[in-house]
Amino acid sequence: MTAKAVTNFVATFGVDIILNPDLIVEKNGRFYLVNVALRPLMVRPDFFYAGLFLGKTKEGKFFPSFHLLSILAKEHAQRIVVDRKAAWLFICGRPLFASSVVRVFGSAKRNTNTLVLNEFGECLGFGRIVGDLSAKTSRDEVAVRNVSDVGDFLRRER
């Protein structure tokens, strides 16, 4: 469960990325992608952090890092752009209403994952599409349930 955990997760966003399994290292259920310059410096097995943090597994489930999500955003994964107010609420852990969605890239089917981007195209996290994102239906229903957002960095410090 190394590169496969990552690529399986990535596929849920409609993206296919190739990771060299030789450059993925695991420590305590956390996966890192290291580059060739860093590899020779990993002289001890008991490192705490290394290279690009990809995410972690917990009880068999993969939880992506925000860096991995931002890479997916550049790879044209399924994503939505939200307005400024919704972007802030999303960072605070709140769900998204259809009315706050400015643009949709991808199929936007219910029960699929979508990246959530701010007006600058920066990835704030990801969510699960639970409503209709189109303008034709009610725009005040919860459209995207928050799964993970960068506000987590603040919550970790509490």
Next chain:
Amino acid sequence: MSGREFFQDRYRQLGWELKEVNLRQAIRINNTNARGKNLVERLNSLGVVLQKIPFLQSGYWVLDSKVSAGATAEYLLGLYSIQEAAAQIPVSLFSDLRGKRVLDCAAAPGGKTVQLADAMQNSGAIVALDVDKRRIAAVGNHLERCSITNTVVYLLDARQVPSLNLRFDRILVDAPCSGNFAGDRDWFKNRTLKDIQCNAALQKDILTKASECLSNHGELVYSTCSLEPEENELNMDWAIKNLNLQIQETHSSYGQNGLTEVFGKKLDSSVAKCLRMWPNETQGFFAAKLKRSQPHDR
């Protein structure tokens, strides 16, 4: 030997009159992440009023803010870090860092590690060490938030760095130190001369082991946020006499020369090349840049 009057008298003997300072919050833009994003304008639109710090390349004072500078989306996306102005100086003393192999000896909480990685544009490689299991988690969070990709972190006492059997082009010894009163209102109550002497001994040990890992043409930057000469000029005087190191010019436009006479003891004249920052616009800090005097045998 402790207390406000004791330290005040020491500072007076060193040529500085103790005065209270009001520290301003400072940020450092992570250029690798923020390139092309008009970050200053974006923060301004959120009500964060910034002023460029003249002696830093990417540092800004936060003059006023309607929001917490540590809780904006821009912060959470790693576009900038909150880092005291003087604390941004040590990393800036290194010459070109890109593609280099770098050691950060006492990395937690990771602000300078991120600054190193940013200056390296995520090229080369950094080995970051810290001995504190609790604080090292902060290094991981900091690296993740700022999308750093060139760093490996070990929970390791810097005095054991030779056991890694690696050589480094650049070494940052931002040494554990006694701190100073500017950032700690109880500092005078809590600190004694004995603490300072203990820290100075630890700093010598770290310097000794770190310098063993410095490549022949490498650079070592030593810094503390202590005002005490035992942890600063006296350690540098000792290092150049015992560790095959020589002090380099810093070319910094901020701060004063290192002291060359401390409590009646004359130090090597090259100690003047060090950078002493008494609390004023910034908190107190000390930094020195060193190179090998003679190449390694091996």
